[in-house]
Amino acid sequence: MRHYGGMAARYLKQQRKRTILTIVGIVLSVALISALGTMGQTLKDNLILNTEYESGSFYFGYEKPTSELYETLSQHLLVDRLGIYRTGEETSLANSLSVQVDAVDPEGFKLLPIHLHEGRLPSAANELAVEQWILDRLPGNPKLGDSVSLNGPEDQPIEYRIVGLLNNEKKSQVEGVSRAYTFGNPADIAIDAKTILFLTLKPGVNISAQIKEFAKLNESLFTNDNLLTLMGESGDNRTNTALALIFGTLIGLVVLSTVAVIYNAFHIAVLERIRQFGLLRTLGASPGQIRNLVFREATVLSAIGVPLGLFIGWYGLEFALWLMTQAGLKIMMMETFRLTFHWWIIAGSFAIGFVAVYLAAWLPARKASSVSPVEAAKGAGSIVRESYRRLRLPSPLGLAGIEGRMAANNIRRNRTKFRITTFSIVISITLFIVFHYFTQQTLNMTTTTNENDRIAFQYSRMVQPDKNGMRPPISEWVPAEWMTQVAAMPGVYGVYSSYYNHLVVPAVVPNEKINPDIAGQTSLQFNPSETERRHRPASEVQSLVILYDDNRLKEAVKYVQSGTADPEALAAEDQVVLIQTIKPHLRNDKKAILPLTRYKVGDKLTLHMNPDDSNAPKLHEVTVAGILTQSPFDATYHESMLTIIVGKATYDKLLADDPEKYFPELYPNVPTGFDVAMADGADPEPVRLKLQEIVRTNPGSRLVDIAENQKETRNFNVQMKIFVYVFLFVIGVIGSLNIINTIQTNLLLRRREIGLLQAVGMTMGQIRRMATAEGLWFGVIGSVWGILLGFGLCYFLYKQISNFQGIPFEFPWGASLIACGTALLVGLFSVQGPLRKMEKANLLERLREEA
Amino acid sequence: MNVITVDGLSKTYDQGTTQVNALKDVSFNINQGEFVAVVGASGSGKSTLLHMLGGLDKPSGGYVHIDGEDLYALKEKERAVFRRRKIGFIFQAYNLIPVLNVEENIHLPLLLDHRQPDKAYINDLIHTLGLHERRRHLPSELSGGQQQRVAIGRALAYRPAIVLADEPTGNLDSANGREVIELLKLAVRQYHQTVIVITHDMNIASEADRVLHLQDGKLLNDTQSLGRDL
Known part of the structure; x- marks a missing residue:
């Protein structure tokens, strides 16, 4: 050892157990913050992707543009992408159906929610992409790659080659107007009242601020609100503020819990050694040198704990996802369900981990450096005066006999330790309650799910009277056996009559x-x-x-x-x-x-x-x-x-x-139709063929085929649910580990004291009851405060969420009870391990241990 | 030559509503190379005096000059550095750093001053203390006598002007206690250091050059040791 600072490493090495406990605390916190960050960011990425899919990826557009506006925008420094859409001619088909051919330029195809099912998008003016369902109703019954003649401007027919099939849209099928797109060349497409422009701005541009400027160019500006809201760029500042407050609260809570856990672990480790710091003072160590020693320890601990925490945070999440997949939650789209890696989360967690450790070290370091050398020199025993507080109210633990009374005294004896232990438990419970509330609300807002999610096909029939004005009775329009047959097909979740x-x-x-x-x-x-x-x-x-x-x-x-x-x-x-x-x-x-x-x-x-x-x-x-x-x-x-x-x-x-x-x-x-719901991941093709067969052979039939969209919506909803449950699972596990670590640290650091109690005649059974009562009581106190704090924060979040959608405030009592019950059980069980170890250890050795 | 000058030293502690005068107007001088014993009943102010001499606690009144320096005119940090360089402490409970081995415990005051130990001197010291075979051992692997010898080594490592020992033999059997006192006397002879020992043991007091007798916080008498007189 060539420098007094080497003592820090010596301490850590010699006091292996304490060091490990402290590192476990740091690892858990950093894992928590990086896992939550990753989950949160992945959730947001997923939501944005879904919104881009549903509403398009443009930020805003102009409904009534002029060619001057187009010129201005195409040369505008801030504009990244500019897409053109122009409404075209409609061609009437049999059965009061029709197809409308609109022109879209290449950027427009990227910015609008146009989803190709098969083939490719048009790249020439005589190419066409149509919705699948209309294909066999087009004149000449063409296939992909065939040509079709449809109305062009001024009733001139245009011969298009079908190069792509689009996903079926429910709206177009219900209305009977299929969407079809041809290629619009930006160089010669007309910019007039039939045209709509869509655009995005360059990365880094403050969108919400610029929208006001762009609105001055043309008053027909409209915004893609769903997307902008998610990006935190809504034109409505209240929305942005509410979003910032919601995420600020959640991030703040996680950071606070990180700091609390690390502080807890570190504070106890330093407090227990404070006498040794006092001794160094008698040898002439300056307060600065003592602080330096504590900070050196902090550096070593964080250098080990923080990277390990990042590693465990990431792979822990992967593992949790894997477990949930194994548990039967595997769904078709699982391969697209990937965690998104973000450097800022890793770097942020890294920084928060280090800052938290230094912050946690700072107070104990100050305490250690200001400790009176006289007290240290006076001899053995803790020199931190424990502020024994007589309980004003008798603790309910007193009812549990001498062990309960001892436990009550132990809990309240050292206020600092009591506060940090309780705080640690409270924050774990609060975290669970608040995140449960938030995720459920997010789920409700983003995925308004009901049984309609599963409905892939809607069949209906309206039989028109024949030449003689005759038609069969309504009860014969949709025979019951059709429904029975479809219901029996593989992959069908349910068939429901419609009237x-x-x-x-x-x-x-x-x-x-x-x-x-x-x-x-x-x-x-x-x-x-x-x-x-x-x-x-x-x-x-x-x-x-x-x-x-x-x-x-x-x-x-x-x-x-x-x-x-x-x-x-x-x-x-x-x-x-x-x-x-x-x-x-x-x-x-x-x-x-x-x-x-x-x-x-x-x-x-x-x-x-x-x-x-x-x-x-x-x-x-x-x-x-x-x-x-x-x-x-x-x-x-x-x-x-x-x-x-x-x-x-x-x-x-x-x-x-x-x-x-x-x-x-x-x-x-009696039914005039029926809806067919598909099971998750089932292949809708056989059902589609069966229904198409019914449509072909029975006049007056109408089929709305939304199997494609239904599958995507359903997958998104299921994914969101999985996200939410993995999220809560991770919080639950980390919260529990945090409680275990806190209570065990508290107990392990009192080995000598417990040895003393044994020496004066307390049996191991009594000690076990005492420690169990302590663990339980910490659980009870933590639960009460956790629910109070959780309630307050949930209400605050509710107030913010109300800015997006009015919802009745429902406190997650179920989640709270789960959190509290878990905290109690964890409190109860986490004292058992250290006690068993103590039971096996030699009493004299424990008595000899340096306090 | 005076190495310690104590003038009108007093210390009052507040204990709730009452005040305890631990030291009352104590004055004396100690010369370099003296071996001084401080005796007195429990609560007479011995330890308080030692803490004042070592700059561990602030007096309520009076002065302590060590090597011509007014100890309590120094700032906290300066006093820590002064203590590190000029004062060696030996405690009844040894107070070694449990994670450092014998040699490192002895080096510690030098390391705190960012100085590398004088190897020849430290070797000599370790030999003199009879610890050469134990230099790599941790305190927990040593007997009480050996631990106290390490504490003496640590106190002498910086060749301080004065060594303050608070009941250094209190935890030792008579043979080990005897050995410790011999080592302290050796320090006076060999390194010409000033040693002040607090003790209850009149045998030890009898070996000192001077005996300061405290009673109720006052210096009752300051006598040349019996051993010397005889």
Whole structure:
């Protein structure tokens, strides 16, 4: 040893256990921060990719550009890519279908959400890409590579060669207008009212600031809000601020927990040795030299712990993903599910790790350097005066006998140690609760999932009368065996009947049952009801009455908030299932999810079946058998109406109220079509062929084929879910390890003291009970504070998230209970290991150990 | 030649609402090369005096001059450096650094001063202390007597002006205690150092050149040792 600083390395080497415990603390924290950073960034990357896929990758565009504007933009220094889209001619086809050929230039193809299924995109003016579904309805029934003649400008036919097939779009199929694109040469494409320009700006440009400047060029500017919001570049500053606050809070929480864990590990290690630092002072070490020694230790520890933490953070995540894949979560798109490596996360975690260690070393170093040499010289024993605090209130631990009382005293004896241990547990629990809340909300906002996600095909039939005005009865349009046959095909998740019409009737809702927030926050208004016989003020709330077959009802069970959606229960007359949560526009232009009414299971609901005739109102009372959180099919929430789901028995009774109005041709109670849901990862091709066969052989058939999109949406949703669960899993594991490390460090550093207790006659059993009580109590205190802090932070995040979408605040009680239960169990079990070790170790040796 | 001058030294501790006068107006001089014993009952102020002489604690009043330097006129850091260079400490509980071996413990004051040890002198010292076969051992591998010898070596490593020993034989059996005192006397003879020993043991006091007797924080008498008188 040639320098006094060499002592730092000696300490670390000789005190191997303490060193390892401290390094474990650093490794865990750095692993946490780098894993969370990677997960968060991957989540964001994924969301951006998905949004670019759905809404295009352009930042903004102009709906009514001029050729001058195009010139300006194409020479603009800040513009990176500029794409052109021009609406073209429509060609009518058989069965009231049509195809519209629009021109897009090469940059436009990159910027717009145009997705090629097969072949390539057009690169010449006589080339065409069309949606798959329209291919066999085009004149001449062409194939990929064949030619087709379609309308051109001024009704001049143009011969196109089909070079590409596009993914089917639901909207175009429902409307019956297929999208088709040809190549638009930027040099000669006309820039006029039919043209739309799309653009992105060069990397590094402040987009949100520049949008205002670009809007001055032409007032028809529109923005790709979904993408810009995710990029933190929304034109709405409130959104950007809210995003910054949300991510600031999350990052702050993670950084805080990192610093806390490292501080905890380091602080205890230094405190326990403080007497030795005092001795060095008697030998003439200056306070600076003592600080230097502590900082040297910090350097060595972080040099080992930080890179190891980065390594474990990355590979731990990979391992967690691998485990989840093995656990059966493997999905088709798993190969695209990759963690994205970002240098800034690694560098940031590295820096935070080091800074945290130095910060954690700074206070103990100051303490060590200011320790009184007199106290150190006085002899053995800890020279850190433990601030024994008499408990004002008797601790509940006192009930557990002498061991409990000892535990209560131990916990409160050293305030600093108590605070850092508790803080460490609190932060672990808070982290879990807050991240659980945040990820669930993100999931809800980005993936409004219901059973519609699985629907790949929608078949419907409307048989037109023949020359003689005859047509078969509606009950024969869609034979039940078609549905049975399709349902039996491999990969089919479910087949659900669809009906030609829904009933829209007002429900007579007593005013006290209407959520007052509706009047407070939205512009929705309800007419007063004049039909109420019990003289209570009531309003007419428009309601959508939807008939569900048994298969749909079985799926609805997943969404039950209270009561039941069981088909058998609904087979009884006048039983309905209610969805009273709606998603209206608020006065502040945002959308919110709010309950419209406050019905409970068992309540009676009155439907006004003939609203047009107020003289002789026909009122029909139904009973709420169940309440759902959201709609299991179609849009998850209605904007303004109650949704009432009924079985066939109730539906028939409702129709019978006014047979003139609800005649069978308009309101059939038999299926006029069906939806086919595919299982995740299943091949839709056989089902497609089967349905196409039905369409071909049965006039009046219409098939909406969205299998491609459905698969992508579903994969995205499943991926998001996996992300969220891996995320929470990682936080849970790291949080638990953190608690284990904290409690074990606390205990291991008291070996001598526990030896002393044994020496004065405490049995190992009593010591075990004492330590167990300590572990449990730390868990209890940590849980209480963790929930309080978690609640506060969740509420804060909720307030920020409300800037994007109004949602009711729901504290994640389930997650909180899981977190607290885990903390208690971890607290309980983590004391057992060190105790077992102590049991085996020699008592005298422990007594001789340097305090 | 005076190496230590203590003038009107007093120290008062606050203990809750009461004040304890650990030292009251103590004054004396010590010459270079003297072997001085400080005796007195428990609580008489012996350790407090030693801490004041070593610059470990600040007096409430009075002065301590060592080698002509007013110890408490120095700043904290200067006093640490002064202590490192001019004062050697020996404690009853040895207080060795457990992670350093014998040789390194002895070197430590020099290393703190960023100086490389004078090998010949340290070797001589280690031989004199009878530790040459144990120079690579850790304190935990040594007997109490050996540990105290290492502490003496550490105190002498910098050839300080004075060596302060607080009950250096308190934890040792009589043979080892005897040996320690002989070594301290040797330091006085061989290296012409000033040694001040706090002790309860009148046999040790009897071997000193001078005995300072403290009682209730006051210097009761300052006598030439009996051994010397006889």
